[in-house]
Amino acid sequence: MRKPLSLLLSNIEGFWLLAIITFFTIIITKTPRCNLVEKYSNKQKAPLPPGPKPWPIVGNLPEMLANxxxxxxxxxxxxxxxTQIACIRLGNTYVIPVTCPTIATLFLREQDATFASRxxxxxxxxxxxxYSTTILVPFGDQWKKMKKILTNDLLSPHxxxxxxxxxxxxxxxLVFYVYNKSKDVNAAGGGLVNIRSVARHYCGNVIxxxxxxxxxxxxxxxxxxPGFEEVEHLDSIFVLxxxxxxxxxxDYIPCLSGLDLDGHQKKVKEALRIIKKYHxxxxxxxxxxQNDARKVDEEDWLDILISLKDTTNHSSLTSEEINAQIIExxxxxxxxxxxxxxxALAEMINQPKLLQQATEELDNVVGKERLVQESDIPKLNYVKACAREAFRLHPMAPFNPPHVSxxxxxxxxxFIPKGSHVILSRQELGRNxxxxxxxxxxxxxxxxxGDGSNVLTEPNLKFISFSTGRRGCPGVMLGTTMTVMVFARLLHSFTWSAPPNVSRINLSESNDDIALAEPLVAVAKPRLAPHL
Incomplete structure (x- = not known):
């Protein structure tokens, strides 16, 4: 499976990686944190999953960088x-991608305890x-502490x-803002709405x-x-x-971390600087x-995090933990x-019957004399089906966060060696x-x-919405509510169509990720009474 060396060297990052590795070979082989992969031949009773033959020391990093x-x-x-499970060695790490729901459940249900680290x-x-937060933190006492706080103090039903x-x-x-955009006669074409911007800023506003x-x-x-501050803040969150x-x-050859070869470190630090500027x-x-006793009533999550006390009546969380957990x-x-x-809206504009079915359900459940409320969610089965189908076919990221053995x-x-990074493919699980x-x-x-019990979770991992197991999302209730409300409010309050002179929405994926290649712009027309 190796590619010709000349092809690899044609990629500038692959060239510099190989050049640097050549220079550091002696250091790498003598430095504990850069040790070569352990040899498991005497331990393993089963083969590794199939995969490309790795290069010495760097594994398959050159192929990855060249492609x-x-x-x-x-x-x-x-x-x-x-294959629906593979083994790719990147530097000193086995990366195990999985595209089969049956195999995925073996990792996250049958052997969840083994693969519960990060x-x-x-x-x-x-x-x-x-590593002072929850989602990004390896398995251990800190993760247990923070997950308990999230589950009991921030994300409980109460x-x-x-x-x-x-x-x-x-x-x-959200409805007010889109209504104003839909009536903006000064905009090119009138009533054009950037759906990506609107939906993202709704989510940013909620959190x-x-x-x-x-x-x-x-x-x-x-x-x-959103104002300039909210745009800058949200853009920085998406950089992270x-x-x-x-x-x-x-991440795979740690002794090279100080060189920041791919520029990720610089971009992440700048995004964090901007976020912290506001936080x-x-x-x-x-x-x-709170220290001056000028604030007694709790109004939000920040109040809760600051007021948490341990058994000795001292603050449970440091300021660093609070700051980092909020960003996470x-x-x-x-x-x-x-x-x-x-x-979903891009797909539904291209299939108008789907939009019609969604609005008919909303009109039957809600009527046209009021706005959708959270109490309506249990009855909006077709709207939830649209959200599930979007999660299945168009997930937010190619892979879920790694589960480390x-x-x-x-x-x-x-055989899955200790320290392997198991990454479930959100993209291919849903398209299997x-x-x-x-x-x-x-x-x-x-x-x-048939029983009308649609939910957005998928415990059998036929697609991933909120994951499952020990490292599953503790905010399923909040995530479900936000998702259904953005669907229901915008489908109920407006009719949607392609912009003028556009016969069909382009559903091409971005070259860099799996978002729409271009932000969806659609024409919104109010369908409820103006006073609503």
Whole structure:
């Protein structure tokens, strides 16, 4: 499976990587943190999953760098090898991609305890302030401590109900803002709405409101849209999302981390600087208010995090833990609902009957004399089916966060060494032709159940919405609510169509990731009474 060396050297990053590796070979072989992969031949009773033959020391890093983006190279490699589980060695690390739901459940259900850790990367270290948070943190006491706080103190059913009005306020603002955009006669063509921007800023507004009890960092805008501060803040959050598990060279050859060969470290640090520019003053002022006893009532998640006490009546969390956990909560909240709605609406505009079915359900359940409320969600089965189909066919990222093996294991007759990074393919699980009929067809009705009990989770990993197991998302209730509300509010309140002179929405994926190649722009026309 090796490619000719001349082809690899034609890629500048591959060239520099090989040149640097040649220079550092002696150092690498003598430095403990850069030791070569352990030899398992005397231990293993089963073979490793199939994969390309690795180069000495660097493994398959040169091939990965010569065939960017990495997720496309991995998926194409697996298709060429006709396998649904593979073993790719990157530097000193075995990376195990999985595209089969049955195999995926072996990892996250039958042997969940073995694969409950996380990888150590440059970006996750920076974002989590040295692994002081929850999602990005390896298995251990810190993870247990923070997960308990998230589950019991921030994301419990009681706290979800407590924050209901804040979420509703942002759902109302969403409709208000899009209504203003739809009536903007000065815009080119009139009524054009950038769906990606609208959906992402709705998600950003919700998480800012429940964390900081504010929509705006600055003065705000009278039309309900984001100001400069909110745009800069949200853009920085999406920078972190882009690089958080981005197959960085230094993550697999740590002794090269100081060189920042791919430039990820610089971009992540700059994004964190911008985010903290907005967060730090609020957090510092709130801590001072509580210390001075000027703030008694809890209004948001920040108040809760600051007020938590241990058994000795001291603060349970350090300021570093609070800061880092808030950033992690934000990157975990903004992308899934917004990506799902953008893709779903693009697909539905191209299939108008789907839009009609969704609006008919909304009119039957809600009517046209009021706006959709969270209490309507249990009855909106077709709307939830549309969201599930978007998660299935158009996930937010190619892979889920790595599940790191804490010990040697045998899974599906394959040997998985301790320290392996198991990455489930969000993209290919949902498009597996052995599971889904016409997998590339956007068909919401495939998710409708006769008992009407549609939910957005998928425990059997036929696709991934919120993952499952010990490292599954603890915010399923919040994520589900945000997703269904952005779908329901915008499908109920407006009719949607392609822009003038566009007969069909282009559904091409981006070359760099699996988002729409171009942000969806659509024409919105109000379908409810203006006073709503």
């Amino acid at each position: 960017k983006p990495a997720h496309k190279w991995i998926h194409n490699l697996m298709k060429e090898m006709n 990888s150590l990367t440059m970006c996750t270290d920076l974002v989590s302030s040295g 706290k979800h109900l407590w924050l209901h009005d804040k979420r509703t306020e942002e759902a109302d603002n 800012r409101k429940i964390v900081f009890n504010t929509r705006y960092f600055g003065k705000g805008r009278t039309d309900g849209g 999302l882009k690089y958080v598990y981005a197959f960085s060279i230094s 730090d003053p609020i957090i510092q002022d709130r801590v001072k208010q 909560l934000m990157i975990a909240t903004v992308d899934n609902p917004s990506n799902a709605f953008e893709w 804490m010990r040697d294991a045998t899974v599906g007759n394959y 032709k052995n599971v889904w009929n016409k997998p590339y067809k956007f068909k919401p009705k495939r998710h409708l159940k």
